[in-house]
Amino acid sequence: MFFGLYRGGNDYEIYFEKFSDQIVLDRTRRAEDIHLWMKRYAERLEHYARLAPYNWFNFYPFWD
Structure with a gap:
């Protein structure tokens, strides 16, 4: 992941x-696994x- 935070001026x-390293989704619980990865991403954001x-x-x- 990459983040660039502007602090003013230059x-x-x-x-x-x-x-x-790798995202592996279990086919039997795919929706739950995707939810966990989305949650992790949202926490970092x-x-x-x-x-x-x-x-x-x-x-x-x-x-609007």
């Missing part, structure tokens, strides 16, 4: 994180969004 903080809450934008008029 200052950025760059982060790289390994999300997983939340972490960085909290570090720089004004760096995130909707490029679609989501609230």
Whole structure:
């Protein structure tokens, strides 16, 4: 995963994180496995969004 947080002026903080070596989904519980991986991704996104809450934008008029 890659995150670039703008800190003002020409200052950025760059982060790289390994999300997983491999994602294997069990066919008998595929939906549950996908949910767990989505949750893990959302938790990492939340972490960085909290570090720089004004760096995130909707490029679609989501609230209109």
